[in-house]
Amino acid sequence: MIINHPLLGPRDAQEFSYLGDARLIERPDPAAPDAAQQFFDYLYLRENPAGSHRELWYHEQGDRSWLVVTRNTLTHEITEVELARNVALARGGRN
C-alpha cells in the first residue's frame, strides 16, 4: 500500500507501523465518575468494520508522525490521511 503522507507525499506502507482504531486518540477523562468503565471501553472495545476505517499509522522509518489514515478495509482504498496531532488538537483539550 501507499500512504499519502500530508507532509512527505506518497510513502510505502512498509515505512509505517500500524496501531489500530483512531479512537485511541479519544482518551477518556480520568476524573469522570465512571472513569474505570470509560477506560475499559476505550482500551478493549473496537469496531471492526468491513468498509471505511479510521486508523493510526506511525511513520517509524520516516519523520515519526502519527497519522490518521481512513482506509477501506475491503478494498484498501485510502480516502484521507491526516496528521494525528491535528486530529487530536481539533478535539480541543477534552483531556
Place this chain on the structure above:
Amino acid sequence: MNQTNRLQGGLVDRTKPLNFTFDGKALRGYAGDTLASALLANGVRLMGRSFKYHRPRGPLTAGSEEPNALVELRSGGQREPNTRATTAELFDGLEAQSQNRWPSLKRDALAINDVMSNFLAAGFYYKTFMWPKAFWEKLYEPVIRNAAGLGRLSMQPDPDSYDKGFLHCDLLVIGAGPAGLAAALTAARAGAQVVLADEDYVLGGRLIAERMELNDAPAGEWLAATLAELQAMPNLRLMPRSTVVGAFDHGIYGIVERVSDHLSVPVEGKPRQILWRTYARRAVLCTGAIERPIAFERNDRPGIMLAGALRAYANRWGVAVHRRAAIFTNNDDGHRSAADLAAKGVGVCAVIDTRADAPRSELYEVIAGAEVIDTHGRLGLENISVRLANGRTRRIDCGALGVSGGWNPNVSLLCHQNGRPAWNGDIAAFGPGEKIPPGLRVAGAALGQFSTAAALVSGAEAAQVALADLGTAAHLPELPRAEDAPVRIAPHWYVRHGKGRAWLDQQNDVTVKDVKLAHREGFRSVELLKRYTTLGMATDQGKTANMGALAIMAELAGKTIPETGTTVFRPPYTPVAMGVLAGRARGKAFRPTRLTPSHAWAEQNGAVFVETGNWLRAQWFARQSETHWRQSVDREVLAVRASVGVCDVTTLGKIDVQGTDAAEFLNRVYCNGFAKLAVGRTRYGLMLREDGIAKDDGTAARLAQDHFVVTTTTANAVSVFRHMEFARQCLWPELDVQLISTTEAWAQYAVAGPNARNLLRKIVDPVFDISNEGFPFMACGRVTVCGGLRARLFRISFSGELAYEIAVPTRYGDALMRELMQAGEEYGVTPYGTEALGVLRIEKGHAAGNELNGQTTAAMLGMGRLVSTVKDSIGAVLSRREGLSDEDGLRLVGLQPVSAADRIVSGAHLINLDSETSAKCDQGWVSSAAHSPHLGCSIALAFLRGGASRIGEIIRVVSPLEGTDFDARIVSPHFIDPEGGRLRA
C-alpha cells in the same frame, strides 16, 4: 540419437550447440532451446511421473502453465526441484533429472499406485486413514509423506545471491506479445516512463510461436524493428525473463527477474534473481491467453499436448514432437496448428474436429463430428482411437496429438485483489470481470481480443487511455496489417465414453471421475471441489485444468458455467524461489548487528558477546586462567562490590525530552511524579501501559528546567519512543514538548563500586565537584572529562553500589573506556558484562526484563505506592482495577535455598510445603535466579501470592523441567544493603 526430431527454421542458433544431460544421459540442443524443446528434439517425450499415480508424463504445454514436465535442475546446493522444463532455458552443461520415480523414469516402482487407482480416488486419504486414530501419526503419515511430493530439496545452503530492487514508472506493460508491444510503443513514444516485462527470454509473445505475417512480411521483421526502437528509447525499460508475479495494492507489482537462471554460474557480481518492487502509476495487462485441453480417456500419454504447444515447438524451436501428428479440436485454431505443422513438413495424419461443420483442408484429412475416445502406447503415444460421426471407431497411428478445447484469457493477475473473472460467451471462456485492480487495464487476448489485429489495436488504445488518465496525450502508432480471424468454437469439455480415466488436472491426477465423485458426495461449490480433489493446486494453479472441471461441475448441477462460478488465482503467478523473497536478508544479514563504540576494546579484552535486540553486548570478560563462565562472572561481581567495575550501558535507550511542558509530559507518561523534580536531579520512573500493566522502567534526569534525558531498557528502546510519540502527538498535542532519540548519540558507561568516585575524580575535570555533598545520590549534570570533552554524569546505581553513569559523544566512547581502564588500574578496575550486571541487580532486588514481562503491575513489583493518586498518568486508572490491586496478589520476594547446595532456576514454581504438586496449588514463580558470589549461594527473585506478608516462611521451589523440588526461605528481595547505605556513600 541426435536431434532426430529437429526441423528446419525456428529461433534456435544452430551455430551454438549446447551439451546437457537428462537423468545422466548426454544430449545436445541449441542456444534458444528450452530443456523441453531440446528433449523433444532428441525424441524424448517422457519427462516425468505424475504426483499420485506415477503415470508416465511428457509436457502438455510450451510455457509456464506446464503441469507435467517438472524436473530437478543442477546439482549440489544449486539443485532446484519442480522446475518446468518448458521454461528452463538451456545452457551448456545443464544437468537435469526427472522426479518422483524410483528406480528410474521408465521403470517406476510406485507405478503400482496406478493399478490401484480405484482405491485412490478423490478424498482417499480422508476416508481411509481415519482409524485407528493412533495410527495416523506413527504409521500413516510417515508412509504417505515418504511417498508424496515431487522434487527433492538439496538440504544445502543456496550458494547464489539474490537481490531486491525498486522500480517506478508511469506505465507497466505486462507481457510483450502484440498487445504489449503496441501498448509500450504508444506510451514510450509519448515520452512516458515505461517498463515492459515478459516472463519469456525472447520477447514477442505468440508472434514468435506463430507462422504469421505482419504488413505482408514474416512477423519477425516487424517484431525486430519494434524491439530495436523500444530498446533505443531511454524512457523504456525492456525486461525479458521477468515475471510479474503479483498485483498488489495501490499500483505495486512484484516482478521476479531471472538474471542468471540461464547461465551455469551467475556473472561475477550479478545475482541469480532480483525481486523488483515496482510502483506503477498505471499498468496494462497483456498476458495473452492459455489454451485448454479436452478431456478424454487416457489423454495423458507423453506425446499428447495442447495443439498450440505443438505448433510452438515446430515454429519457434524447429522441433517435431513426433513425425506423425494428429489434432483434436473443437475450434478453428486447432486447424491453424495443423496447417503450421504441415508447413513444417510434419506428417499431419488427421484433424479430428468435434464439429460436424468443421472447415475442410487440402493439406490434411479432416474428420468432422468425431472425437478421440482412447489412446495407446506404453511410455508414449503410439495410436489413438477415434469415434467417427457414424459411430464407428477408427484407429490412427500417431506419436503426437495436439488437443485444442479453445483458449482462456490469462486473467490470473486480475484476481489478486479479490476480483473474479466473468464469463464471455463469444469466446466460451472467462475473461476480465468488473472488479479489477485499480489503475490496471486489460488488452489483447487477455481481454478476449484473440486476433492479432485486434490485439494490436487494443494494446495501443489501452496505453493511450492510461496515459490520458495521467494527463499525457499519446497518439496511436501506425500498426501493421495482421490476421483478423474470428473465433469459431463449439464448446466441448470432455468426451463421454467408457469407464477409463480422463484427466483434467494432470499435475494433481484429477480425473473427470473424481469431479463426478465430488459432486455425488456433496462437494459442489467450486471452492470445495478444489479442496476435495486438489484440482488446480500446486505449481501450475490449474491454469490448463480448472475450466474443464468447472464445466463438468456445471453440467452435473444442471447450471450454466457462470452460475457455477470460478475459482480465483492468487499470487504468485508462477512459483517463486524463497531465496529471492529473502534477497540479501539471509543469515547474519537478516537484520543489522549493532556494535557499541567500545566493541573493539571489549573484543581485545576477552569479551564473550550476547545478542540483545540487535546489539552485541559483552556477556563477560574471560581471563586466560578461567575455564568456566561462572569464574569470570563471580570475579566481576566481587570486584564491583569490593572496589570498582565498568560496564558498557550504551545500548540503553536514551530519549531527549525538551520543552516548557517537558516535566508535565513526563508526569503523564510515568506513573510516579516528575513535576517537582529539581534541576540537577535524577529519578527512577516506572511507565505503565494504559491497561495498568508495567511497560518499562528507567531514569529521567533533569538537566535544565525544560530539558530531561530519559533512559529506557535496551529491549524496549524503540517501543517506548513510539509510545511517547503517541502520547505527545495523539493524547496531549497541546503540550509544548519535543522528543528525539539519542541512543546512538551517546556512549555511556556505568562505573560502580566503592572506588567509583575515586576513579571518576581522575576522569572528570577538577572544576566539577563530584564529592558526596556536591554530587549526591541521584544527582545529574553536564561535566567535562579528560581535559574538556563534554560529558554527562548521572549518580545512579543498578548494582546497589556507589555508582555513576557517564556519557560522552559516541565517537569518544572507545577512548573513554580505555581512559577509565588506565586510570582505574590502581583500584584494580574490572570491566563487567551483562551476566555480572544481572547478578548485581538480583542481589540488589532491582526489577529487569524478567520482572517487567508484560504480566506484572506496579503493585506486584513492590512499587504500588509509586503510582501517584494525585495526578493522571497513563495506566493509572486501570491499575486500580479489581484484580490488579488485590492485597493478597502476587508480590516480588527474594528466595534463598534452605540447603546451600540447591540451585534455583528461573521458571520454577512455588508450592506450599503441605500442598500437592499441581497447577491449582501454584503459589507463584521464579522470575530471575543467579548464584550470588557475595552470599555464596543461589538466590532468586520470585512473584509469590501474598508475598509481602510471608517473609521468613519456607516454601517449595519446584521445577518439573529440571526435576527438582527443594525448600527455600522467603526473604526480602534486597539481598544486599537494604537500607541503601552503599548508594549514598
